Amino acid sequence: MDSHCFMVEKPCPVCMKNTRVLKTRSRLMVEKTDEDFCVHYKGFNPYYYKIWVCEHCGYAADEKTFLTKMPERQRKMLWDFLAHKQLEFEFKEERDIPDAIASYQLALSYLDIVESVPSKKASLNLQLGWIYRFMGESEKEAEYLLKAAEFYDESITKERYPIGNLTDSGAMYLVGAIYYRLGDMEKCAQHLSRIIGDQSVRSREPKIYDKARDLWSDVRAQQNEEKKKAGSGK
Ligand SMILES: [Zn+2]
CATH class of the missing domain: 1.10.10 (Arc Repressor Mutant, subunit A)
Structure with a gap:
């Protein structure tokens, strides 16, 4: 495991089983911050670990959403979706870029299923755009940045x-x-x-x-x- 990370066990808000997840230590060296609040850290990229994935059912969300009690109606929608899939997710102590991208895409798909608020969709699209920025894939970056801007615009009027x-x-x-x-x-x-x-x-x-x-x-x-x-x- 990367020395910037440590493992904790948390109950999944959908299947209720305890799953291993990684947290990152807060003492990271900041190299620079872009205009859109994208932070570049030295020697380690915490964005790869922002999305927690349940190793039992495959639910994925950012830490705050993962730890917040979910309304029963939403839980049922996700459970109905996930129970049939019988997905099992391998817990990895280190994530590479494809793992990080997959985790964001999973989390975004669950936000769609529960028809989540635009601000959440905005923030995950923005972070996924940043992952492509770190890779230098500017076309993909632009695709997700544009979605983020549109969701934030919607959010400002609605939330x-x-x-x-x-x-x-x-x-x-x-x-x-x-x-x-x-x-x-x-x-x-x-x-x-x-x-x-x-x-x-x-x-x-x-x-x-x-x-x-x-x-x-x-x-x-x-x-x-x-x-x-x-x-x-x-
Ligand atoms: Zn689960």
Whole structure:
């Protein structure tokens, strides 16, 4: 097992059996953080281990969802689905990239079955996009980033914030940052301007306000650069 991980046993919220899962130690060295909050760590990638998979029934979810008591109706929907499959998942002490991708895809498929809230789908799509970013697979990265942006947009209109640490302004910034990464400066600017144009965000959430303003000036610089190029090309 990687020295950054340790094993614990937790009851699966669907089949109720105890399953082995891996947690990562919190003391990790941060190398850099991208605009969309993707953190690059030194020597180890905790995102490979974010999704817990039950080794008995194959249910998969992020730690928080896994540990939260599930409404009986949802549990039954998942159990009806999983009981027929008789899936058994090999518990692995170390995950490689394909294991990580498979775990996110499983977790996303269960969110669809229980018709989960868009914020959860958004966050897993975003993280799966990051996994492809670490691999340098930009086409796949863009596919999942776009889904994340669309689910966050839907979530902002439908759900009550804050969700975890994320406020609605934080989510708005994040969607802007995702479009920035996707190279869609128009959509990026649309989202950022809603933060910059709101003085109450400036006083309530100065950190988000500053991040939005910094990214905004990058967007403006890029747009000017493009204009210059277009001008000199004539
Ligand atoms: Zn289970």
